[in-house]
Amino acid sequence: MSRPNHAEISVEHLTKQYSKVRAVDDLSFTVHAGRVTGFLGPNGAGKTTTLRMVLGLVTPTSGTATIGGVRYVDLPDPIRHVGAILEASSAHRGRSARNHLRVICRAAGLPDRRADEVLEMVGLHTVGGRKFKGYSLGMKQRLGIAAAMLGDPRVLILDEPANGLDPEGIRWMRDLLKAFAAEGRAVLVSSHLLGEMQQLADDVVIIAAGRLIRQGPVSDVLGETAGVAKVRVRTPQAEQLSAALRDAQLEVAVQPDGSLQVLGAEPARVGNVAFTAGVELHELIGEAADLERVFLELTAGKAGAR
Amino acid sequence: MNLISAELLKLRTTALWWIFAIILVPLWGLALGFNWLTMNAALSLSEADLEEAGLGDLERLVSGLYTSGQFSGVLLVLLLSAILVTSEFFHLTATSTFLTTPRRERVIIAKMVVAVIIAVVVWLFTTVLNLALSPIVLGTMDQPTYLGEPFVWQAIGLNGLAFVLWSLLGVGAGVLIRSQIGATITLSVVYVIGTQVLSVIFVVLSEFVWEPFMDLRVLVPTFASDLLISGPQLPDDPPRWVGGVILIGYAAVMSVIGTLVTKRRDIG
Known part of the structure; x- marks a missing residue:
């Protein structure tokens, strides 16, 4: 578990066939501990579907996705292993941010004080009592990160986390994710903000139309085409x-x-x-x-x- | 236990529960008042006229008084139980919920437990009010309290059973219908006017198609509920326990189908 750079997320021949569209097509890649992996692709490339399959929310048509060798749904108390941010607007509008986090704590058997700790971590501790509907998009993103951090996970999965963040927020997020990876944890982050990814990612996985285009360290992928x-x-x-x-x-x-x-x-x-x-x-x-x-x-x- | 605690916290941390509580109190008051008036009117009639007016016997009237608020209480419990599920999709919290607990059937079971808790709380609330006020109401009509009579306690107990079964049915319906507005409207319509409309349909079917259709009307959940609570009204009606079994059947079938659907469904 402490071995650095081992594969934390392993996606093997993952396929999702909807009635007409093959959203993800025989996709395989790995995400390593201690590194930030950028998950890139044009809109509709299948990034979100892939992440949702990794997290057990969407059932693959075929193939497997495992975290530390175990399917997400088979992890005991999964949020202690994996933190995920999938969409900013995923709390009850009439519930306060602190209570939103406490609900997750209860379900995962974590102490209530974790809610306050992660609010502090993302700088929302002064507005934790405010209802979710009063939150700006940037605050919602921070709350999403707070929720992902509740279980102190060793893997972090983020779908377009920079959406709605101002430049300062993006820098803050970048530093946070880099620090997270520096602690030996694995970070998988999808984005269409490629410039941001160049500054953030150690590795990239590029997909288009549900298929893998390229995977590897950023420097290698850049080098392949640098000749031109x-x-x-x-x-x-x-x-x-x-x-x-x-x-x-x-x-x-x-x-x-x-x-x-x-x-x-x-x-x-x-x-x-x-x-x-x-x-x-x-x-x-x-x-x-x-x-x-x-x-x-x-x-x-x-x-x-x- | 963790999940039940989480579901209870979800319920407590939004405004919904006390909005429902605020609605419940006047509706219960109306029901008590209505039962009072009905009884007042009934007591001025003779035994035979009572039957003719369709009010049933005195036992039935007293039982009704001690279970005042059942009609509206069950409706509110039914809707709240369904919303326990549908709000997860309405507010997009299903993702967060199922990330924390990927074994989705456990979430559904926790919601059922919470729905039953809600049912029992509402039943206790209305029952305590009824036990406090019904003797006073009866006293104004120079009637005894009837609290020594087993039929009163049987009615109160069956009332609680009806609350619980309808709450389970609500969770099942919420899972199956998933749309918040769709579920609340469907359940309200079926519950409020379902008995009357469907009874007409069954009468027409038995009249013009096949007579035994009339026996099938017990399959209407509200009719089964009435049968469970009030016992057979017509000579041909099946015994009381059949109503209970049918309600349990609805709750079980909807829960099982709903849970299976939830397990297979893609979220997001």
């Missing part, structure tokens, strides 16, 4: 520069805004070609491979294919 460096260049003499770049065996594409995109070259090379050709440059930008671009390239055309 791109340079954006803006010049009043676009035709002249295009010709010169093609002469230099570089691939050039004219962008809708009139700038040129050069594939397979470093900015220095492009600058050198332009200088040699006597072309005036107004802008020269090397576009480093980022998760967003990699993601778009990997999932391009797959979202609509269902």
